[in-house]
Amino acid sequence: MVSVPVSTTINSDEVEFLCRADESLLDVLRNRLGLMGAKEGCGTGDCGACSVIMDGRIVCSCLVLGAEAEGRTIETIEGMADGNELHPLQKKFIEHAALQCGICTPGFLMAAKALLDANPDPTEEEIRFWLAGNLCRCTGYDKIVRAVADAAQEMRGKRA
Amino acid sequence: MNFDPTYRSQKFRSVGTRPRRPDGIDKVTGRARYGADFNMPGQLVGRILRSPHAHARIVRIDTARAEAVKGVKAIVTASDLPDLTNGNQSLFNILDNCMARSKVLYDGHAVAAVAAIDANAAKQALKLIEVEYEVLPHVVDVDAAMLPDAPLIDKTLFTGGVEPTPETPSNVALRSEFGHGDIESGFAQADIVVERSYRTEQTHQGYIEPHACVASCNSDGTAELWVCTQGHFVFRQTCADLLGLDVSKLRVTSSEIGGGFGGKTHVWVEPVALALSRKAGRPVKLVMSREEVFRASGPTSATSIDVKIGARKDGTITAAAANLRYTNGPYADIWAELGAMTSFACYDLENVKTVGFEVLVNRPKVAAYRAPSAPMAAFAVESTIDELAQELGMDPVEFRIQNAASEGTKSSYGPVYGPIGIGPTLEAAQSHPHVKAPLGPNQGRGMACGFWFNFGGQTCTDLNVNVDGTVTLAVGTVDVGGSRASLSLIAAEELGIAYEDVKAVVADTATLGYNDMTDGSRGTFSSSMATISAARNAIGVMRHRAALQWDIPVEDVTWEDGNAKASGEKYGNLSPLSIKEIAAASGNTGGPIAGHSEMVADGAGVSFATHICDVEVDPETGSTRIVRYTVIQDAGKAVHPAYVEGQYQGGAAQGIGWALNEEYIYGEDGRLQNPGFLDYRIPVCSDLPMIDTQILEIPNPNHPYGVRGVGETSIVPPLAAIANAISNAVGIRMTHIPMSPPRILAALNRERNQ
Numbered sequence: 073m074v075s076v077p078v079s080t081t082i083n084s085d086e087v088e089f090l091c092r093a094d095e096s097l098l099d100v101l102r103n104r105l106g107l108m109g110a111k112e113g114c115g116t117g118d119c120g121a122c123s124v125i126m127d128g129r130i131v132c133s134c135l136v137l138g139a140e141a142e143g144r145t146i147e148t149i150e151g152m153a154d155g156n157e158l159h160p161l162q163k164k165f166i167e168h169a170a171l172q173c174g175i176c177t178p179g180f181l182m183a184a185k186a187l188l189d190a191n192p193d194p195t196e197e198e199i200r201f202w203l204a205g206n207l208c209r210c211t212g213y214d215k216i217v218r219a220v221a222d223a224a225q226e227m228r229g230k231r232a
Numbered sequence: 233m234n235f236d237p238t239y240r241s242q243k244f245r246s247v248g249t250r251p252r253r254p255d256g257i258d259k260v261t262g263r264a265r266y267g268a269d270f271n272m273p274g275q276l277v278g279r280i281l282r283s284p285h286a287h288a289r290i291v292r293i294d295t296a297r298a299e300a301v302k303g304v305k306a307i308v309t310a311s312d313l314p315d316l317t318n319g320n321q322s323l324f325n326i327l328d329n330c331m332a333r334s335k336v337l338y339d340g341h342a343v344a345a346v347a348a349i350d351a352n353a354a355k356q357a358l359k360l361i362e363v364e365y366e367v368l369p370h371v372v373d374v375d376a377a378m379l380p381d382a383p384l385i386d387k388t389l390f391t392g393g394v395e396p397t398p399e400t401p402s403n404v405a406l407r408s409e410f411g412h413g414d415i416e417s418g419f420a421q422a423d424i425v426v427e428r429s430y431r432t433e434q435t436h437q438g439y440i441e442p443h444a445c446v447a448s449c450n451s452d453g454t455a456e457l458w459v460c461t462q463g464h465f466v467f468r469q470t471c472a473d474l475l476g477l478d479v480s481k482l483r484v485t486s487s488e489i490g491g492g493f494g495g496k497t498h499v500w501v502e503p504v505a506l507a508l509s510r511k512a513g514r515p516v517k518l519v520m521s522r523e524e525v526f527r528a529s530g531p532t533s534a535t536s537i538d539v540k541i542g543a544r545k546d547g548t549i550t551a552a553a554a555n556l557r558y559t560n561g562p563y564a565d566i567w568a569e570l571g572a573m574t575s576f577a578c579y580d581l582e583n584v585k586t587v588g589f590e591v592l593v594n595r596p597k598v599a600a601y602r603a604p605s606a607p608m609a610a611f612a613v614e615s616t617i618d619e620l621a622q623e624l625g626m627d628p629v630e631f632r633i634q635n636a637a638s639e640g641t642k643s644s645y646g647p648v649y650g651p652i653g654i655g656p657t658l659e660a661a662q663s664h665p666h667v668k669a670p671l672g673p674n675q676g677r678g679m680a681c682g683f684w685f686n687f688g689g690q691t692c693t694d695l696n697v698n699v700d701g702t703v704t705l706a707v708g709t710v711d712v713g714g715s716r717a718s719l720s721l722i723a724a725e726e727l728g729i730a731y732e733d734v735k736a737v738v739a740d741t742a743t744l745g746y747n748d749m750t751d752g753s754r755g756t757f758s759s760s761m762a763t764i765s766a767a768r769n770a771i772g773v774m775r776h777r778a779a780l781q782w783d784i785p786v787e788d789v790t791w792e793d794g795n796a797k798a799s800g801e802k803y804g805n806l807s808p809l810s811i812k813e814i815a816a817a818s819g820n821t822g823g824p825i826a827g828h829s830e831m832v833a834d835g836a837g838v839s840f841a842t843h844i845c846d847v848e849v850d851p852e853t854g855s856t857r858i859v860r861y862t863v864i865q866d867a868g869k870a871v872h873p874a875y876v877e878g879q880y881q882g883g884a885a886q887g888i889g890w891a892l893n894e895e896y897i898y899g900e901d902g903r904l905q906n907p908g909f910l911d912y913r914i915p916v917c918s919d920l921p922m923i924d925t926q927i928l929e930i931p932n933p934n935h936p937y938g939v940r941g942v943g944e945t946s947i948v949p950p951l952a953a954i955a956n957a958i959s960n961a962v963g964i965r966m967t968h969i970p971m972s973p974p975r976i977l978a979a980l981n982r983e984r985n986q
């Protein structure tokens with residue numbers, strides 16, 4: 073099969089790669105670009121472990137083709153912190169013990185970031201429904217929801 | 233080594249605080265490396281071909297066409313994993329499960345594997361492997377498998393544990409029995425007897441990370457394995473045995489683990505990856521797909537259980553009996569036995585008898601799942617207890633308190649209890665604000681108790697004091713939920729230094745002595761005991777070094793708050809030597825400072841929990857919503873309370889999924905119909921409320937700090953707590969788990985039509 077050349081922007085860097093036409097963005101990120109922070113929990117769009125933000129929208133990268141990244145802007149977990157300065161969500165996840173095994177964490181952080189980008193003051197119910205596409209088997213979600221709410225509050229404080 | 237594990241009450245400085253975990257930053261930045269996040273130079277992609285049949289004889293496997301595919305470097309079948317098990321039946325079962333030999337025994341059983349330069353070549357090759365099957369009759373249902381005319385999984389199997397051994401083979405591998413007293417006379421004394429039958433369906437641990445490994449076999453007989461596992465030392469042993477490697481020559485490194493819950497205590501693909509690598513002469517990465525995870529790894533037993541309990545009008549239970557039938561998959565294990573042991577462990581009973589039957593069926597080999605076998609038994613027993621309380625006109629908590637086990641009780645499975653937490657968790661439930669909160673329409677409240685043994689086991693730990701006085705702690709128990717933080721707290725506490733000055737790592741199999749799995753809630757319990765012992769040994773060395781520096785007898789040196797102190801009047805003018813000063817001088821006082829410990833950590837304290845739950849049942853759809861949930865559990869001593877709460881919440885959430893939705897659905901053809909997260913639905917964020925926790929601390933007398941395992945008990949009560957809540961909400965007694973909307977609706981309709 074012939075490879076497709078793709079030019080895209082990932083975490084503010086211009087990136088070019090070749091991929092097969094049927095290759096998922098997740099496989100491109102992990103296998104071709106060394107960005108292993110997105111995880112494959114299912115490969116069928118059901119777990120959210122592979123979540124990345126594409127043109128401002130949260131997507132399952134296992135359901136996006138690598139070739140579809142052409143001309144887009146993609147944010148992954150590797151670009152969430154500003155150098156050594158963690159994003160408030162990252163800090164709050166650690167502080168609230170919102171991860172146990174942590175395999176779901178990159179996906180949750182991307183989804184939560186997309187939520188707070190769109191809605192800086194979500195209710196508990198809004199948080200729960202927004203994050204319903206991300207599976208976590210360890211935590212029972214309690215501490216995740218608290219961490220997101222706390223991060224939102226802190227970020228609102230900063231904005232004000 | 234004369235380590236004294238006895239509990240001593242003390243004021244803690246580090247233990248009981250909630251510092252940030254040492255692996256936190258790696259995990260929130262995507263840098264933590266899990267099973268699939270590791271690569272080796274020249275690595276190939278491995279893939280496994282699996283049986284589409286529930287039960288079939290393998291007549292012929294032809295790999296010629298597959299081998300011809302460009303980029304294919306090796307194909308293995310059972311003949312590449314010869315039987316080296318020497319009559320060890322349980323090892324043979326592992327081998328046969330990793331790669332089917334004469335028969336496939338379930339839908340998803342591995343029959344061949346390919347290593348190729350990329351996934352496409354591997355996939356193409358899988359399609360071209362020709363397997364000729366002779367399909368055999370199959371059975372997946374536990375009760376059907378026990379019928380005399382059921383298809384036999386293994387024609388050479390005669391039920392063990394019965395006298396005399398039966399003359400005809402069956403699917404019942406083993407009968408086990410526990411209890412004491414005389415149940416017949418006990419039931420004769422009862423004013424009321426309740427007898428019910430229950431069923432629970434098979435569930436999966438549902439870890440989000442599929443099994444993954446990278447195997448590399450070298451021509452000199454050495455090999456390396458990178459793998460997500462709950463026990464790399466055990467994996468090393470099993471893989472070395474199956475492949476005929478020297479244990480010392482196989483080095484296993486445990487990756488970060490993306491959930492296990494018991495499911496990563498068993499090898500599945502690892503021996504196959506090693507066999508592929510050995511044949512191809514290159515490293516091989518083998519990652520299971522989600523579908524493979526469901527079809528071929530981990531599930532828990534499906535069960536069918538009868539319970540009979542009798543009580544006097546005054547609320548005293550006079551006798552209790554249970555008959556438990558658990559599926560094992562196609563290989564015999566002790567799942568029903570664990571169910572039989574745990575069934576009545578919460579209660580002080582004069583007459584009790586439980587009988588377990590291990591039943592073989594054409595389903596994947598059952599693996600441990602968090603307090604394995606206990607949730608189903610607790611569902612049956614705690615549902616019956618609730619009904620009995622109702623018939624007696626007693627409050628269900630009061631009824632349980634009256635019959636609860638306590639210190640000195642002879643447990644239903646044998647041992648006599650030390651100080652335990654069942655009574656205190658029940659009393660805490662009684663006074664919890666949750667039980668007084670008002671309920672809305674179609675809402676009901678239920679509660680239930682749970683028990684788990686907890687294990688200790690073989691443990692080895694190294695503690696190195698670095699020249700700057702900071703400490704590196706190397707443990708051999710895999711960190712599944714924050715144990716590196718807990719163990720750093722323990723080391724800091726014992727040494728009297730700051731948490732930040734300790735760095736805990738999980739060592740690989742080449743750098744530390746053998747450790748058992750992280751299972752049985754043993755990770756923090758046993759490694760903390762070993763850490764305390766190692767720290768005490770290091771303190772011994774440091775006292776000795778301080779004595780040398782001061783030129784005084786070591787007996788006159790004590791250790792306090794991270795400092796060596798000269799004791800007694802005569803040394804009053806010597807100012808204390810800190811760990812930093814002693815470490816800095818170590819090069820001149822005898823070299824590096826370290827403390828080691830090797831032990832069998834005995835005395836894991838048993839664990840009890842009481843859960844309270846409110847549900848709302850929609851009478852139109854039969855769907856159930858959890859409105860409020862409270863977990864009360866004894867931790868002995870909560871080392872890092874945030875991660876103890878996390879264990880309580882996570883177990884409760886898994887129990888909620890099991891109770892309401894999760895189940896393996898098999899078709900008539902014996903094939904699994906829902907091998908994915910879309911159709912096997914685990915709880916999502918919007919399904920659950922906050923899960924409140926209350927940690928009780930009843931010290932374990934056999935641990936210096938009183939620690940008990942906390943990881944598993946939380947999954948035991950939810951099935952029954954929710955069933956009891958549903959019964960109180962809409963007046964129907966659900967006896968079949970999961971209590972999914974169709975089942976509840978059917979029960980409601982039956983009730984309406986009566």
Ligand code: FES
Pocket residue numbers: 111112113114115116117118119120121122123132133134135
């Ligand atoms: S891996 Fe993409 S949603 Fe699960």
Ligand code: FES
Pocket residue numbers: 170171172173174175176177207208209210211440490491
């Ligand atoms: S922390 Fe393990 S799956 Fe979420």
